[in-house]
Each structure stands twice: as structure tokens, then as C-alpha cells.
Amino acid sequence: MDYNLSDLQEWDEKICAIAKKHGLDWFEIEYEFIDYYSMIGAMAFHGLPSHFNHWSFGKSFERTHHSYNAGQEGLPYELIINSNPSLAYMMRENPLPLQILIMAHCVGHSDFFKNNRTFKGTRPDTIVGRSRAAKKRIQGYVEDPTIGIDLVEQTIDSCHAVQFQIQRPGWIRRSRKEIIEHHKERLKEDPDADWLDPTHNPLEPDYDILGFISENARIPDWKRDIIEVCRDEGKYFWPQIQTKIMNEGWASYWHYTILHELDLPPEYHLAFIKSHNQVIRPHIGGINPYHLGFHLFQRIKERHGVDEMFIAREVHHDAAFIRQYLTQEDCEELNLFSYSRKKNEDVSVDDVSDEEGWEYVKKDLVSQVGGGSIPVLYVLDVRKDGSMALGHEHDGRDLDVKELKATLQHVKNLWEYDVNLDTIIDGKYMKF
């Protein structure tokens, strides 16, 4: 390294001053400098400094490590987590101009974590401690001779299978009591309102499958605890899934803006432009969230002004953000197109961003972003024999049958009883 800590502190001060001037409001950031190997390790645990152990993190490590060594993918320049203070991991090997860009980028992320509405339920003040405590408890179950690593591992396997089949940010989940109260209110106004069967469980479809199992399954406490740990983690990560494009777009917009206002030496400036272009380049045939997000925030500023940008970063998630701000002009400029795989055939283009096609392309894009690629399932009923019935909100996309069957086994493992799922495959109602 041809720079030292005081260089970084100096640049950090300047970055913070500019960010403040623009009205950014972020958690304090703790930078930690690590080598590439530790970076891959940190990535395996999604940046959480203390995390329970599970083989899947080893798998994730191996995969990243392998593709990094094979030159198939670079490592992220930085890894920052939604905590207060925000923990940011930086690669020691990076040159100074890149570190400057990354610090500015981190300020953008931290501001987004702190202000975006989607993140309201994530409890960033306590995440590090929660995660550490969970690690200790789970380690305890592993060491408990009556439980052991195999059972713990199987339970975590199963929890991971449905980790994001929980209440999504912004969705309302009412308790039994609330539903009954609400129903009584309705009956007062309209005595003919639908009859509510109080023996039914759940009273209305419950989209929080892990939550429902945790509350209703007859399972040992350690198992319930593991389910709750995974559910909490799912809740913690859902907002990041929902706002990937906005979050990266926002951070990229700010590193770009801040670095233009920093008094960079010319040779740094060139390095910065190079790195920036590398980050926000389009992925041909796919969507680079940095590229799309950066583009949209720039257009919002041009079309609606800076204030609108700040509003967008506060109230939207990716789907709403694109629905609201992506115009035909953008679609044309980014040359967006939608494609699909025809049955047993090649992949071919369905719509392109021209006069009649762009709205369809936009609709398809909205359905795939922000966790839109995670199917929506819910608990429909627990039958008298104790078996659970799951439902699927079919939106035109079929579930993958092979995966569905394997995943159902995991739900059974958690529920410790039979589980069925109704869905539509190839236009036909199917029961699994």
C-alpha cells in the first residue's frame, strides 16, 4: 500500500463533509481492512461479524473462492452491512483512488439503510448482537448430546429452504385476535358479512410460513429457536432483496457525485472514472442493478429535481421505483427486452422496447425485481388430521416441480407432519 490510515482519514473527512452538504444522513461507518481471503469469508456470512455455523456457508465460500481464482468473477470492492454503526469491509489490496470511491459508495449505502422505509423493521442497532447470541445458542444445540450436529444441520437446511417464505416488508400480518376483532366490527356494520370460522387455523392465509410453523407446530424448543433465528435473518435480508437496484443505484449516484466534487488529483480521477464505468456497465442480456439504478436516479434528478430523488430513496422499493420512474425513453436507451424459454425450445425475444412493446417489457421487469422472482406461498389451512395445506399465488409463472417437491420435504421436516401444496402447472390444478 502506498498510502496509510491518515490518508484515508483525510479523504473520509472530505467525503463526509460533501455528503453532509447534500443532505445525506447515515449511520456512522466502521471501516475494516481485510485481505481477499477474509473478504470471501465475510461474504459467506453476508458480512455479519458473528454468525452461526452451517455447511452452506462453506459451500458459498468455496464457490466464490473458486470463481475468483478462476478469474470468472471479481470480488466486490466493499461489503457493508445494515447495522448501526455500519460495518464496512474493504480490501486491503485496493489502491487509494479505489478506496476513496468505495468510502463514498459506503456513505450512500448507509444513508439508504437508515432512511429507506423498507428497512424499518430490521433493527440495525441490535443485529450484530442478535447474530452473535444466536450463534452461541445454536452451538449449544450442536454440543447438546440429545440434539447434535445432524439434527441441527437438518433443521437449518429446512429453514434455509423457506427462509424468504415469510412476511415481506410492508405486508401486513394480523394476529388471530386482530382478525376476530376486525370481523366483529364488520358484523356490527353488516350483519350479513362473511361468516368467519373460528376453528379455522389460520383464519386468513398466512404468508409467513416460518412464523406460522414456529407458532403452531408441536416441536421442541431448540427447533423453534432455530426457526426463529432463520426467520429473523430472513426478515433482516428481505429489504436488501427488495431494494437491490435502488440501493446500488443510490450508492453509485453518490460516489459519482461526491468524487466529482472532491478535489482529486488528475491521475486519481482517471482511475476513478475507470472503476466507476466498470461498476455501472450494462450486463448484456441481463440487468446490472448498479447500471439500472444509477441510470434511473440520474434521470429522476434531471426530470424531477433532487428533492424527488430523496423522496424516492425513502418511500420506494425496486418494483414501485421502476413502476413509477421507468419511461419509454429509458427502456429504449437501455434497450430493454423481455425473453423467455419456450417449452423445450430455444430462448427467444418476446418484446422489445418500441412503441407497442415497452410497457410489456416494463411489466415483466417489475415482476422480476425486488424479490419478484421468489414465489409467493402461504399457509391455507391445518386440517383436522394435523396436515398443513399450502397455497401458491399463481401469477402466470409455474413453480419448478422438482424443486417444489424437494422443498416440501423441508417444510414437512419443520412442521413434523404432512404438508401439501396446491398450485397450477401447465394450466392444470395440481396437488403435491
Add this chain to the structure above:
Amino acid sequence: MSIFKEHRTNADRVASDRRRHKEKIDKAIREGIHHIVADESIIGQNGKQKFRIPVRGIKEHKFVYGDNGKQVGSAPGRDVSRGQKIGGKDRGKPQRPDKPGNESGEEYYDVEMDLGELAEYLFADLGLPDLQRKQLTNISAHKLKRNGYRPQGIIPRLDRKKSAIARIKRMKAAGFDPDKAEEGETFPFHEDDLKYRHYKLKDEPCTNAVVFFVMDVSGSMDQNKKFLARSFCFLLYQFLRSKYENIEVVFVTHDVDAKEVNEQDFFTKGTYGGTAASSGLSMVNEIISERFHPSAWNLYAVHLSDGDNYDSDNGKYLEEHAKLESMVQLFGYVELEPEKSYMEENKLSKVLLPRIRENSRCVTIKSKDDVWPAFRELLNASKGEK
């Protein structure tokens, strides 16, 4: 102002998870390896060469959408038009064009190993210590080994150099100088000067093995049966290879007549003729007597057939089999995918079964899944267990 922290020592937080993951992969390799090896070429792999084996990863299942959804991509500055094909149906999937029956969404790891490691995985849990010991040592060659010199012996073993040296020594000791010797005075060899090379018979464990693959290539052996044959041969070949330093393979094909062929022809060439299975075994017997004496070689023979044979040939087959069985370590008769047919009772296996002894075994393979169990069964036979 932000906080800058020096690196904590969290050297390898993932170490235990990686180890656990590796254990799972190892297990998957062991459980699935007979599928993995089914496509490898039998011969031509030397021991040092590493090859990459695709191992099905430990998949983490989730509810996901299938194939019929639409996706959006971007392509600034490029031409994209409706209906344009943008890649094959395997786009975005791990590409394994060499693996038939690859299902969508499978994750693969390339595990690099050499044949030794592969054999270790393959045969680690076969649990056949008896087999290994017995078969490695029960055949031994009596070899003559030099073992010093003796004063007595037969003339052909006379060591002239040693004998001459002994004579010179004696001459010096006696003070005889041939240069100063008088005319006619000599110093002849004495009987004590003569040294004979001595040889001793020694038992050496034999580490040579030869495996005969005999296959029926008559009209009824189709590609599918040949594929099964190939997988089976590979397993056996690799197993023996992991046990013996030196292994030779002889391929024999037969319809009504047998001939010795190379590997390529063995698996690819077919004929339309009928079948006289005895010809294959008699060919093996012939080759053994010519090139591989049972005292010097561990002999293995496998006959792969679909079981159809001329009735009139069955008697001769049993004769040849009995002869072969007396010489080999192990004879395996592998019946491939025997469909129900009107001549069920005439299948070779039915004829052979009542006649087999300890070191023969009949197995049947109906599908790819039977290859490994059949292989195990075959090896168990030579343990002398039923």
C-alpha cells in the same frame, strides 16, 4: 468522520463450515461415483493424469419458478428484435453437454482427482480385505534367484572368473611366478578353485494381472447393452488396476466365432450373426495357454452377454467354462438387460448357474443402476461367500 479499524484476527471463520461441506461432497462422490464413472474411457488413463469429474453439488432447495416465466435483459447499442433466438435452451444453466439426462438447475463441482484417488473413492467402502489379501498373495511365481557361490555344482553354472581368481590367489600364496617358471612348469586348476553359482528357488508374490473381457457382439447386443457393458468393464478394470502394479487387458468379441480386438472395436463394432458363446471362452483359454501362464499371472475373465446362445452350443460352453474356471481367480458372467423372451429358460445364465463354483459368479444388469450392485456382487463371489 468514520471509524477505521485494523484487521481483527478472524483468520478463517469459515474453516469448520468448509470442512463440513467437504464431508458432504465426499459422501456425494462416494454415493454417486458409479454414475460418474460410467462415461469414462476405460483405457488410456495413465495413473498420473488428473481428470476432472463433475460431482453433483449439495443442492439447497427452494421454491422457485420454473421455465415458463419471462425475463428482462438489457443490451444498449445492440439490435434486438422480436422472435430473435438468443441462445440455446440450456442458456444460463451449468453446461454439461457430456452428461445425458442432465436436469435443470443442477449444480456441479469439478473435482479434480487422479485414478488413485478415484479408486480410493470407488472402492473405499467395498469392504473386501479378504479379497485383496488372498488375491495378491495366493498366486506366486517360483523364481530362481542367485544366492552366492558353492564349491560344488554342475558345469553350466561354473563361474569362470571367480574360479580363475581363486586359482591366482592360490598361485600367489604358493609363490609361483609364471614369468620365472621353467619350461613346461604349470600351475593347473585345482578342484578347490572351482566356484559354482548357486541358485535358490524363491517365492515372489505375483503382481501381474490380466483381465479378459469377453463380449457377445451378435445382432441382439444393442447400443444400450454395450453402454452397460462399458460401465461395468470400467469399474472392474479400475478396481483391478488399483490392486495390481501391472495389468493387461485382453478384449475378445464373439458371435459364432471369437476374435481378439482392441478397445475401440470391442465397444463399437457389432455383427448380425448368431451366437456361439463357447467360442469366446475357448479363445480365452487359447490365449492363456499361449501368453499368460496361470502360475505367473492373476487371471480374471468376464463374459458379457445378453444370454442368447445356440442351444447346441451350451454343452461346449460349460466345458470351456470349467476349463477356464480352474485357471482364473475370478470368472464373472454378466447378463445384460435380459428382456423377457420366449427362450427365457435357455438363457446362458440359467444354463451356467447350476454349474458354477466358488470363483464364478453370475450377475444380471438391467439398467445403469444395476451396474454398481452387480459389480459388488461379482467381487463378493471371490471371497467365497454366497
